[in-house]
Amino acid sequence: MQLLRLVIILMCSTTVLHAQDDLLGELSKQDSATTVPVAATFKSTRVVNGHSVETMKKKHLDFRISHRFGTLNSGAYQFFGLDQATMRMGFEYGLTDKFMVGLGRSTSYKVYDFFGKYKLIQQSSGARNIPVSVTLFGGTGVATVNKELEFQDKLYYVAQVLVARKFGERLSLQLSPTYLYRNLPLVSGDEKLLLAVGIGGRFKLSKRVSLNGEYFYTAREKNTLSAPYHDSMSFGVDIETGGHVFQLHFTNSLGMIEKQFIGETTGTWGAGDIHYGFNISRTFSFDKNNKRKKSTDQ
Amino acid sequence: MKMYFFRRVFATLPVIAMLFGKVLAQGGMYSTAAGNTRFSSETPLENINAENKKSQAILNTANNEIAIRMNMRDFVFPNKLMQEHFNENYIESAKYPTATFSGRVTNAPDYSKDGQYDVSAAGKFTVHGVTKERTIVGKMKIEGGKITISSDFEVPLADHKIEVPQIVFVKIAQIISVKTQFVLMPKK
Numbered sequence: 001m002q003l004l005r006l007v008i009i010l011m012c013s014t015t016v017l018h019a020q021d022d023l024l025g026e027l028s029k030q031d032s033a034t035t036v037p038v039a040a041t042f043k044s045t046r047v048v049n050g051h052s053v054e055t056m057k058k059k060h061l062d063f064r065i066s067h068r069f070g071t072l073n074s075g076a077y078q079f080f081g082l083d084q085a086t087m088r089m090g091f092e093y094g095l096t097d098k099f100m101v102g103l104g105r106s107t108s109y110k111v112y113d114f115f116g117k118y119k120l121i122q123q124s125s126g127a128r129n130i131p132v133s134v135t136l137f138g139g140t141g142v143a144t145v146n147k148e149l150e151f152q153d154k155l156y157y158v159a160q161v162l163v164a165r166k167f168g169e170r171l172s173l174q175l176s177p178t179y180l181y182r183n184l185p186l187v188s189g190d191e192k193l194l195l196a197v198g199i200g201g202r203f204k205l206s207k208r209v210s211l212n213g214e215y216f217y218t219a220r221e222k223n224t225l226s227a228p229y230h231d232s233m234s235f236g237v238d239i240e241t242g243g244h245v246f247q248l249h250f251t252n253s254l255g256m257i258e259k260q261f262i263g264e265t266t267g268t269w270g271a272g273d274i275h276y277g278f279n280i281s282r283t284f285s286f287d288k289n290n291k292r293k294k295s296t297d298q
Numbered sequence: 299m300k301m302y303f304f305r306r307v308f309a310t311l312p313v314i315a316m317l318f319g320k321v322l323a324q325g326g327m328y329s330t331a332a333g334n335t336r337f338s339s340e341t342p343l344e345n346i347n348a349e350n351k352k353s354q355a356i357l358n359t360a361n362n363e364i365a366i367r368m369n370m371r372d373f374v375f376p377n378k379l380m381q382e383h384f385n386e387n388y389i390e391s392a393k394y395p396t397a398t399f400s401g402r403v404t405n406a407p408d409y410s411k412d413g414q415y416d417v418s419a420a421g422k423f424t425v426h427g428v429t430k431e432r433t434i435v436g437k438m439k440i441e442g443g444k445i446t447i448s449s450d451f452e453v454p455l456a457d458h459k460i461e462v463p464q465i466v467f468v469k470i471a472q473i474i475s476v477k478t479q480f481v482l483m484p485k486k
Contacts, residue, residue, distance in 0.1 A: 024365045039371075060378055169393075208463065283379040
Protein backbone atom coordinates (compact mmCIF):
# COMPACT_ATOMS: atom_id res chain seq x y z
CA MET A 1 0.00 0.00 0.00
CA GLN A 2 2.88 2.30 0.68
CA LEU A 3 4.02 1.54 -2.81
CA LEU A 4 0.62 2.49 -4.26
CA ARG A 5 0.78 5.84 -2.50
CA LEU A 6 4.25 6.44 -3.81
CA VAL A 7 3.19 5.64 -7.37
CA ILE A 8 0.28 8.07 -7.14
CA ILE A 9 2.49 10.80 -5.75
CA LEU A 10 5.00 10.25 -8.49
CA MET A 11 2.34 10.26 -11.19
CA CYS A 12 0.86 13.52 -10.00
CA SER A 13 4.19 15.25 -9.67
CA THR A 14 5.34 14.22 -13.14
CA THR A 15 2.25 15.65 -14.80
CA VAL A 16 2.82 18.93 -12.97
CA LEU A 17 6.47 18.93 -13.94
CA HIS A 18 5.62 18.23 -17.55
CA ALA A 19 3.23 21.16 -17.73
CA GLN A 20 5.80 23.48 -16.24
CA ASP A 21 8.36 22.36 -18.76
CA ASP A 22 6.78 23.86 -21.79
CA LEU A 23 3.91 26.25 -21.36
CA LEU A 24 4.17 27.38 -24.98
CA GLY A 25 3.85 23.81 -26.17
CA GLU A 26 0.74 23.54 -24.03
CA LEU A 27 -0.75 26.61 -25.76
CA SER A 28 0.00 25.41 -29.27
CA LYS A 29 -1.76 22.14 -28.45
CA GLN A 30 -4.90 24.12 -27.63
CA ASP A 31 -4.70 26.21 -30.78
CA SER A 32 -8.16 26.40 -32.28
CA ALA A 33 -7.10 27.65 -35.72
CA THR A 34 -6.53 24.26 -37.24
CA THR A 35 -8.02 25.01 -40.66
CA VAL A 36 -6.21 27.88 -42.30
CA PRO A 37 -7.89 29.49 -45.32
CA VAL A 38 -5.47 30.29 -48.12
CA ALA A 39 -5.51 34.06 -48.50
CA ALA A 40 -4.49 36.31 -51.39
CA THR A 41 -4.46 33.88 -54.28
CA PHE A 42 -4.42 37.00 -56.42
CA LYS A 43 -3.70 40.57 -55.39
CA SER A 44 -6.92 41.91 -56.84
CA THR A 45 -10.31 40.89 -58.18
CA ARG A 46 -8.84 40.74 -61.70
CA VAL A 47 -6.05 38.59 -63.11
CA VAL A 48 -5.49 41.08 -65.94
CA ASN A 49 -8.76 41.66 -67.79
CA GLY A 50 -10.64 38.66 -66.50
CA HIS A 51 -11.98 38.19 -63.01
CA SER A 52 -9.92 36.30 -60.44
CA VAL A 53 -11.35 34.13 -57.64
CA GLU A 54 -10.88 37.02 -55.20
CA THR A 55 -13.91 38.95 -53.98
CA MET A 56 -14.12 42.21 -52.06
CA LYS A 57 -14.52 41.74 -48.32
CA LYS A 58 -17.70 42.79 -46.53
CA LYS A 59 -18.39 46.53 -46.60
CA HIS A 60 -15.33 47.25 -48.69
CA LEU A 61 -15.60 49.30 -51.86
CA ASP A 62 -13.17 48.92 -54.70
CA PHE A 63 -13.06 52.02 -56.87
CA ARG A 64 -11.39 51.00 -60.06
CA ILE A 65 -10.26 53.08 -63.00
CA SER A 66 -9.02 51.12 -65.98
CA HIS A 67 -7.44 52.50 -69.12
CA ARG A 68 -6.45 50.94 -72.44
CA PHE A 69 -4.52 52.99 -74.92
CA GLY A 70 -4.25 52.56 -78.70
CA THR A 71 -1.95 50.00 -80.25
CA LEU A 72 1.83 50.21 -80.00
CA ASN A 73 2.12 49.70 -83.78
CA SER A 74 0.14 52.88 -84.52
CA GLY A 75 3.46 54.72 -84.76
CA ALA A 76 5.07 57.89 -83.48
CA TYR A 77 2.33 60.13 -84.92
CA GLN A 78 -0.15 58.52 -82.50
CA PHE A 79 2.55 58.47 -79.81
CA PHE A 80 2.48 54.66 -79.95
CA GLY A 81 -1.13 54.52 -78.93
CA LEU A 82 -1.09 56.92 -76.00
CA ASP A 83 -3.08 59.54 -77.96
CA GLN A 84 -6.18 57.38 -77.76
CA ALA A 85 -7.57 55.95 -74.61
CA THR A 86 -10.65 54.06 -73.61
CA MET A 87 -11.58 53.66 -70.01
CA ARG A 88 -13.87 51.88 -67.60
CA MET A 89 -14.88 53.25 -64.25
CA GLY A 90 -16.06 50.69 -61.75
CA PHE A 91 -17.61 50.60 -58.31
CA GLU A 92 -17.37 47.16 -56.80
CA TYR A 93 -18.58 46.33 -53.33
CA GLY A 94 -18.51 43.39 -50.95
CA LEU A 95 -21.98 42.66 -49.51
CA THR A 96 -20.57 39.79 -47.46
CA ASP A 97 -17.09 38.34 -47.24
CA LYS A 98 -18.09 35.96 -50.02
CA PHE A 99 -20.51 37.88 -52.22
CA MET A 100 -19.74 41.04 -54.13
CA VAL A 101 -21.54 43.13 -56.70
CA GLY A 102 -20.20 45.65 -59.15
CA LEU A 103 -21.19 48.14 -61.78
CA GLY A 104 -19.10 49.83 -64.37
CA ARG A 105 -19.23 52.12 -67.34
CA SER A 106 -16.96 51.67 -70.33
CA THR A 107 -16.38 54.44 -72.85
CA SER A 108 -16.03 51.87 -75.62
CA TYR A 109 -19.59 51.28 -77.02
CA LYS A 110 -20.88 53.18 -73.95
CA VAL A 111 -21.52 50.00 -72.01
CA TYR A 112 -22.99 49.84 -68.53
CA ASP A 113 -22.03 46.52 -66.96
CA PHE A 114 -23.32 44.82 -63.82
CA PHE A 115 -22.06 41.73 -62.11
CA GLY A 116 -22.25 39.53 -59.06
CA LYS A 117 -19.55 37.23 -57.85
CA TYR A 118 -19.80 34.57 -55.19
CA LYS A 119 -16.97 32.69 -53.53
CA LEU A 120 -18.27 29.15 -53.36
CA ILE A 121 -15.23 27.26 -52.10
CA GLN A 122 -12.18 28.63 -50.34
CA GLN A 123 -8.87 26.82 -50.69
CA SER A 124 -7.62 25.90 -47.21
CA SER A 125 -5.08 23.77 -45.46
CA GLY A 126 -4.90 22.09 -42.07
CA ALA A 127 -7.68 20.04 -40.56
CA ARG A 128 -9.89 20.62 -43.59
CA ASN A 129 -7.80 20.40 -46.68
CA ILE A 130 -9.42 21.96 -49.76
CA PRO A 131 -7.16 22.06 -52.82
CA VAL A 132 -8.83 24.83 -54.85
CA SER A 133 -10.91 27.97 -54.58
CA VAL A 134 -14.04 28.18 -56.69
CA THR A 135 -15.85 31.44 -57.43
CA LEU A 136 -18.99 31.89 -59.54
CA PHE A 137 -19.27 34.98 -61.70
CA GLY A 138 -22.32 36.27 -63.51
CA GLY A 139 -22.78 39.51 -65.35
CA THR A 140 -24.80 41.44 -67.84
CA GLY A 141 -24.40 44.71 -69.69
CA VAL A 142 -26.15 47.26 -71.88
CA ALA A 143 -24.34 48.79 -74.84
CA THR A 144 -26.00 52.17 -75.22
CA VAL A 145 -24.00 53.56 -78.13
CA ASN A 146 -26.63 52.81 -80.78
CA LYS A 147 -29.85 54.57 -79.77
CA GLU A 148 -31.82 52.98 -82.62
CA LEU A 149 -31.63 49.50 -81.16
CA GLU A 150 -34.29 47.82 -79.08
CA PHE A 151 -33.26 47.51 -75.42
CA GLN A 152 -33.19 43.71 -75.75
CA ASP A 153 -30.64 43.96 -78.54
CA LYS A 154 -28.24 45.99 -76.43
CA LEU A 155 -27.84 43.24 -73.85
CA TYR A 156 -25.27 40.55 -73.30
CA TYR A 157 -24.88 37.94 -70.56
CA VAL A 158 -21.77 36.29 -69.20
CA ALA A 159 -21.18 33.50 -66.71
CA GLN A 160 -17.93 32.02 -65.47
CA VAL A 161 -16.80 29.33 -63.08
CA LEU A 162 -13.44 30.46 -61.76
CA VAL A 163 -11.26 27.69 -60.33
CA ALA A 164 -7.89 28.64 -58.86
CA ARG A 165 -5.17 27.17 -56.75
CA LYS A 166 -2.37 28.91 -54.93
CA PHE A 167 0.73 26.74 -55.23
CA GLY A 168 2.86 28.05 -52.38
CA GLU A 169 3.52 31.72 -51.74
CA ARG A 170 4.50 32.69 -55.26
CA LEU A 171 2.51 30.86 -57.89
CA SER A 172 -1.25 30.88 -58.43
CA LEU A 173 -3.05 29.46 -61.44
CA GLN A 174 -6.64 29.82 -62.55
CA LEU A 175 -8.96 28.20 -65.05
CA SER A 176 -12.00 30.20 -66.19
CA PRO A 177 -14.62 28.40 -68.30
CA THR A 178 -16.79 31.12 -69.80
CA TYR A 179 -20.28 31.33 -71.29
CA LEU A 180 -21.00 34.50 -73.25
CA TYR A 181 -24.31 35.28 -74.95
CA ARG A 182 -24.91 38.39 -77.06
CA ASN A 183 -28.52 39.17 -77.99
CA LEU A 184 -27.25 40.96 -81.06
CA PRO A 185 -23.60 40.39 -82.08
CA LEU A 186 -21.72 43.41 -83.48
CA VAL A 187 -21.20 41.79 -86.87
CA SER A 188 -24.26 40.22 -88.48
CA GLY A 189 -23.73 36.52 -89.01
CA ASP A 190 -21.68 36.10 -85.83
CA GLU A 191 -22.97 33.48 -83.42
CA LYS A 192 -24.85 34.77 -80.40
CA LEU A 193 -23.35 32.16 -78.13
CA LEU A 194 -19.64 32.01 -77.48
CA LEU A 195 -17.93 29.51 -75.24
CA ALA A 196 -14.40 30.13 -74.04
CA VAL A 197 -11.86 28.91 -71.52
CA GLY A 198 -9.47 31.26 -69.83
CA ILE A 199 -6.20 30.24 -68.28
CA GLY A 200 -4.42 32.72 -66.08
CA GLY A 201 -1.86 32.95 -63.38
CA ARG A 202 0.41 35.09 -61.33
CA PHE A 203 3.95 34.75 -60.12
CA LYS A 204 5.15 36.90 -57.26
CA LEU A 205 8.45 38.56 -58.06
CA SER A 206 8.71 40.18 -54.63
CA LYS A 207 6.40 40.75 -51.69
CA ARG A 208 4.64 43.59 -53.47
CA VAL A 209 5.12 42.94 -57.16
CA SER A 210 3.66 40.11 -59.18
CA LEU A 211 3.75 39.14 -62.83
CA ASN A 212 0.36 38.15 -64.28
CA GLY A 213 -0.65 36.50 -67.51
CA GLU A 214 -3.91 35.36 -69.07
CA TYR A 215 -5.16 33.77 -72.24
CA PHE A 216 -8.75 33.16 -73.33
CA TYR A 217 -9.30 30.39 -75.83
CA THR A 218 -12.53 30.89 -77.75
CA ALA A 219 -14.35 27.92 -79.25
CA ARG A 220 -14.79 29.33 -82.75
CA GLU A 221 -12.96 29.85 -86.01
CA LYS A 222 -10.60 32.82 -85.75
CA ASN A 223 -10.60 35.86 -88.02
CA THR A 224 -13.58 35.00 -90.24
CA LEU A 225 -15.78 37.53 -92.08
CA SER A 226 -18.64 37.18 -89.63
CA ALA A 227 -16.32 37.07 -86.61
CA PRO A 228 -13.09 38.95 -87.37
CA TYR A 229 -11.71 38.19 -83.95
CA HIS A 230 -8.73 36.65 -82.21
CA ASP A 231 -8.14 35.17 -78.79
CA SER A 232 -7.24 37.57 -76.02
CA MET A 233 -3.80 37.36 -74.46
CA SER A 234 -2.54 39.71 -71.77
CA PHE A 235 0.47 40.14 -69.54
CA GLY A 236 0.74 42.49 -66.63
CA VAL A 237 2.47 43.57 -63.49
CA ASP A 238 0.62 44.14 -60.21
CA ILE A 239 2.19 46.57 -57.79
CA GLU A 240 0.59 47.12 -54.43
CA THR A 241 1.22 50.17 -52.32
CA GLY A 242 -0.90 50.08 -49.19
CA GLY A 243 -4.53 50.73 -50.08
CA HIS A 244 -3.87 50.81 -53.84
CA VAL A 245 -3.12 48.14 -56.36
CA PHE A 246 -1.67 49.29 -59.68
CA GLN A 247 -1.97 46.90 -62.56
CA LEU A 248 0.08 47.72 -65.65
CA HIS A 249 -0.38 45.53 -68.69
CA PHE A 250 0.04 44.77 -72.33
CA THR A 251 -2.85 43.13 -74.13
CA ASN A 252 -4.22 42.65 -77.63
CA SER A 253 -7.73 43.47 -76.32
CA LEU A 254 -9.15 46.95 -76.12
CA GLY A 255 -12.22 46.22 -74.01
CA MET A 256 -12.23 45.70 -70.27
CA ILE A 257 -15.45 43.73 -69.94
CA GLU A 258 -15.89 40.05 -70.81
CA LYS A 259 -18.06 40.66 -73.85
CA GLN A 260 -15.35 42.84 -75.39
CA PHE A 261 -12.06 41.21 -74.47
CA ILE A 262 -13.21 37.62 -74.86
CA GLY A 263 -15.64 38.16 -77.70
CA GLU A 264 -14.40 41.16 -79.69
CA THR A 265 -10.60 41.22 -79.68
CA THR A 266 -9.50 42.31 -83.13
CA GLY A 267 -5.75 42.67 -82.63
CA THR A 268 -3.01 40.07 -82.61
CA TRP A 269 0.30 40.05 -80.78
CA GLY A 270 2.08 38.95 -83.96
CA ALA A 271 1.03 42.08 -85.87
CA GLY A 272 1.96 44.33 -82.93
CA ASP A 273 -1.64 45.29 -82.11
CA ILE A 274 -0.69 45.60 -78.50
CA HIS A 275 -2.46 47.96 -76.15
CA TYR A 276 -0.73 49.36 -73.14
CA GLY A 277 -3.12 49.69 -70.22
CA PHE A 278 -3.41 50.15 -66.51
CA ASN A 279 -5.89 49.70 -63.72
CA ILE A 280 -5.82 51.65 -60.50
CA SER A 281 -7.74 50.02 -57.73
CA ARG A 282 -8.40 51.84 -54.47
CA THR A 283 -10.08 50.07 -51.59
CA PHE A 284 -12.25 51.92 -49.08
CA SER A 285 -13.56 50.34 -45.92
CA PHE A 286 -17.08 51.21 -44.82
CA ASP A 287 -17.09 48.93 -41.84
CA LYS A 288 -18.91 51.06 -39.26
CA ASN A 289 -18.26 48.70 -36.35
CA ASN A 290 -14.55 48.93 -36.83
CA LYS A 291 -14.67 52.68 -37.27
CA ARG A 292 -16.55 53.18 -34.03
CA LYS A 293 -14.13 50.98 -32.20
CA LYS A 294 -11.30 52.90 -33.73
CA SER A 295 -12.57 56.24 -32.49
CA THR A 296 -13.01 55.05 -28.92
CA ASP A 297 -9.45 53.79 -28.98
CA GLN A 298 -8.00 57.16 -29.69
CA MET B 299 -8.29 -10.30 4.19
CA LYS B 300 -10.69 -8.85 1.68
CA MET B 301 -12.10 -6.41 4.23
CA TYR B 302 -8.61 -5.36 5.11
CA PHE B 303 -7.84 -4.57 1.48
CA PHE B 304 -10.89 -2.35 1.08
CA ARG B 305 -10.10 -0.55 4.28
CA ARG B 306 -6.66 0.23 3.02
CA VAL B 307 -8.05 1.52 -0.27
CA PHE B 308 -10.52 3.77 1.50
CA ALA B 309 -7.79 4.97 3.74
CA THR B 310 -5.79 5.94 0.66
CA LEU B 311 -8.62 7.87 -1.01
CA PRO B 312 -8.29 11.00 1.17
CA VAL B 313 -4.61 11.00 0.37
CA ILE B 314 -5.37 10.97 -3.37
CA ALA B 315 -7.98 13.69 -2.96
CA MET B 316 -5.56 15.75 -0.94
CA LEU B 317 -2.89 15.27 -3.55
CA PHE B 318 -5.11 16.49 -6.35
CA GLY B 319 -6.20 19.41 -4.22
CA LYS B 320 -2.61 20.27 -3.63
CA VAL B 321 -1.79 20.02 -7.31
CA LEU B 322 -4.59 22.44 -8.14
CA ALA B 323 -3.72 24.90 -5.42
CA GLN B 324 0.01 24.77 -5.80
CA GLY B 325 0.62 24.12 -9.49
CA GLY B 326 -2.26 26.48 -10.23
CA MET B 327 -2.49 26.81 -13.96
CA TYR B 328 -4.45 29.80 -15.16
CA SER B 329 -5.15 30.20 -18.84
CA THR B 330 -7.27 31.81 -21.54
CA ALA B 331 -7.72 31.45 -25.28
CA ALA B 332 -9.69 34.67 -25.64
CA GLY B 333 -7.13 37.27 -24.70
CA ASN B 334 -7.19 40.64 -26.37
CA THR B 335 -4.16 42.07 -28.13
CA ARG B 336 -4.32 45.34 -30.00
CA PHE B 337 -1.65 47.24 -31.78
CA SER B 338 -1.57 50.61 -33.38
CA SER B 339 0.71 52.42 -35.75
CA GLU B 340 0.35 56.15 -35.31
CA THR B 341 1.72 58.71 -37.70
CA PRO B 342 0.59 62.28 -38.37
CA LEU B 343 -0.96 61.06 -41.62
CA GLU B 344 -2.64 57.83 -40.69
CA ASN B 345 -3.46 55.67 -37.70
CA ILE B 346 -3.79 51.96 -38.20
CA ASN B 347 -5.27 49.66 -35.59
CA ALA B 348 -5.70 45.93 -35.43
CA GLU B 349 -7.12 43.59 -32.84
CA ASN B 350 -6.63 39.92 -32.00
CA LYS B 351 -9.35 38.48 -29.76
CA LYS B 352 -8.01 34.95 -29.74
CA SER B 353 -4.69 35.49 -27.98
CA GLN B 354 -3.72 32.63 -25.71
CA ALA B 355 -2.01 32.92 -22.34
CA ILE B 356 -1.10 30.52 -19.58
CA LEU B 357 0.33 31.25 -16.15
CA ASN B 358 1.68 28.78 -13.66
CA THR B 359 1.25 30.35 -10.25
CA ALA B 360 3.48 27.71 -8.68
CA ASN B 361 6.64 28.87 -10.38
CA ASN B 362 5.51 32.15 -12.00
CA GLU B 363 6.16 30.93 -15.51
CA ILE B 364 4.07 32.60 -18.16
CA ALA B 365 3.55 31.98 -21.85
CA ILE B 366 1.61 33.96 -24.45
CA ARG B 367 0.88 32.92 -27.99
CA MET B 368 -1.24 34.24 -30.83
CA ASN B 369 -1.85 33.58 -34.50
CA MET B 370 -0.93 36.56 -36.64
CA ARG B 371 -3.83 35.71 -38.96
CA ASP B 372 -6.26 36.40 -36.11
CA PHE B 373 -5.44 40.12 -36.19
CA VAL B 374 -8.47 41.93 -37.60
CA PHE B 375 -8.01 45.26 -39.37
CA PRO B 376 -10.81 47.67 -40.27
CA ASN B 377 -9.42 47.64 -43.80
CA LYS B 378 -9.24 44.10 -45.13
CA LEU B 379 -6.73 45.01 -47.80
CA MET B 380 -4.38 46.22 -45.07
CA GLN B 381 -5.01 42.97 -43.23
CA GLU B 382 -4.00 41.05 -46.31
CA HIS B 383 -0.88 43.15 -46.73
CA PHE B 384 -0.02 42.73 -43.05
CA ASN B 385 -0.12 38.96 -43.45
CA GLU B 386 1.42 38.78 -46.91
CA ASN B 387 4.07 41.47 -46.89
CA TYR B 388 4.94 42.68 -43.45
CA ILE B 389 4.56 39.88 -40.92
CA GLU B 390 4.69 37.02 -43.47
CA SER B 391 2.17 34.84 -41.65
CA ALA B 392 2.72 31.84 -43.88
CA LYS B 393 6.36 31.69 -42.78
CA TYR B 394 5.96 33.04 -39.24
CA PRO B 395 2.40 32.20 -38.15
CA THR B 396 2.62 33.15 -34.47
CA ALA B 397 3.93 35.72 -32.02
CA THR B 398 4.97 34.33 -28.65
CA PHE B 399 6.29 35.34 -25.28
CA SER B 400 7.65 32.88 -22.82
CA GLY B 401 9.16 33.90 -19.53
CA ARG B 402 8.71 34.39 -15.84
CA VAL B 403 6.89 36.93 -13.71
CA THR B 404 9.73 38.55 -11.79
CA ASN B 405 7.91 40.27 -8.92
CA ALA B 406 4.97 37.96 -8.48
CA PRO B 407 2.28 38.85 -5.96
CA ASP B 408 0.58 36.55 -3.50
CA TYR B 409 -1.95 34.93 -5.81
CA SER B 410 -4.27 34.09 -2.94
CA LYS B 411 -4.88 37.75 -2.11
CA ASP B 412 -7.24 39.88 -4.16
CA GLY B 413 -5.79 43.15 -5.34
CA GLN B 414 -4.00 45.01 -8.06
CA TYR B 415 -0.27 44.71 -8.46
CA ASP B 416 2.45 46.16 -10.68
CA VAL B 417 4.34 43.28 -12.17
CA SER B 418 6.88 42.62 -14.87
CA ALA B 419 7.83 39.56 -16.85
CA ALA B 420 11.21 38.76 -18.35
CA GLY B 421 11.64 36.32 -21.18
CA LYS B 422 11.79 35.65 -24.87
CA PHE B 423 9.58 37.68 -27.18
CA THR B 424 9.26 36.33 -30.73
CA VAL B 425 7.65 38.12 -33.66
CA HIS B 426 8.36 37.58 -37.37
CA GLY B 427 10.75 34.78 -36.48
CA VAL B 428 13.07 37.09 -34.52
CA THR B 429 13.47 36.48 -30.79
CA LYS B 430 14.40 39.26 -28.37
CA GLU B 431 15.03 39.10 -24.64
CA ARG B 432 12.57 41.54 -23.13
CA THR B 433 11.21 42.64 -19.81
CA ILE B 434 7.59 43.67 -20.17
CA VAL B 435 5.92 45.76 -17.50
CA GLY B 436 2.27 45.35 -16.74
CA LYS B 437 -0.48 45.12 -14.18
CA MET B 438 -1.99 42.08 -12.54
CA LYS B 439 -5.40 42.11 -10.95
CA ILE B 440 -6.48 39.23 -8.78
CA GLU B 441 -10.16 39.07 -8.05
CA GLY B 442 -12.55 36.22 -7.34
CA GLY B 443 -10.31 33.45 -8.65
CA LYS B 444 -9.55 35.29 -11.88
CA ILE B 445 -6.21 36.82 -12.79
CA THR B 446 -6.31 39.74 -15.19
CA ILE B 447 -3.05 40.69 -16.80
CA SER B 448 -2.69 43.85 -18.84
CA SER B 449 0.28 45.49 -20.41
CA ASP B 450 1.22 48.30 -22.78
CA PHE B 451 4.53 48.06 -24.56
CA GLU B 452 6.26 48.99 -27.76
CA VAL B 453 7.69 46.94 -30.57
CA PRO B 454 10.21 48.62 -32.88
CA LEU B 455 9.80 47.12 -36.36
CA ALA B 456 13.57 47.12 -36.91
CA ASP B 457 14.05 44.81 -33.89
CA HIS B 458 12.13 42.10 -35.67
CA LYS B 459 13.30 42.69 -39.23
CA ILE B 460 9.88 43.84 -40.39
CA GLU B 461 10.52 45.94 -43.48
CA VAL B 462 8.47 48.91 -44.55
CA PRO B 463 9.09 49.81 -48.18
CA GLN B 464 9.91 53.35 -49.28
CA ILE B 465 7.02 53.67 -51.71
CA VAL B 466 3.88 53.14 -49.71
CA PHE B 467 0.89 55.40 -49.66
CA VAL B 468 -0.05 54.23 -46.23
CA LYS B 469 2.31 55.57 -43.59
CA ILE B 470 3.45 53.11 -41.00
CA ALA B 471 5.13 54.03 -37.73
CA GLN B 472 8.56 52.59 -37.04
CA ILE B 473 7.53 51.80 -33.48
CA ILE B 474 4.28 49.95 -32.94
CA SER B 475 2.46 50.28 -29.62
CA VAL B 476 0.82 47.15 -28.30
CA LYS B 477 -1.88 46.79 -25.65
CA THR B 478 -2.82 43.44 -24.22
CA GLN B 479 -5.37 42.15 -21.78
CA PHE B 480 -5.80 38.57 -20.64
CA VAL B 481 -8.42 37.34 -18.20
CA LEU B 482 -7.02 34.07 -16.90
CA MET B 483 -9.25 31.43 -15.36
CA PRO B 484 -8.17 28.32 -13.48
CA LYS B 485 -7.35 25.67 -16.04
CA LYS B 486 -9.56 22.60 -15.99
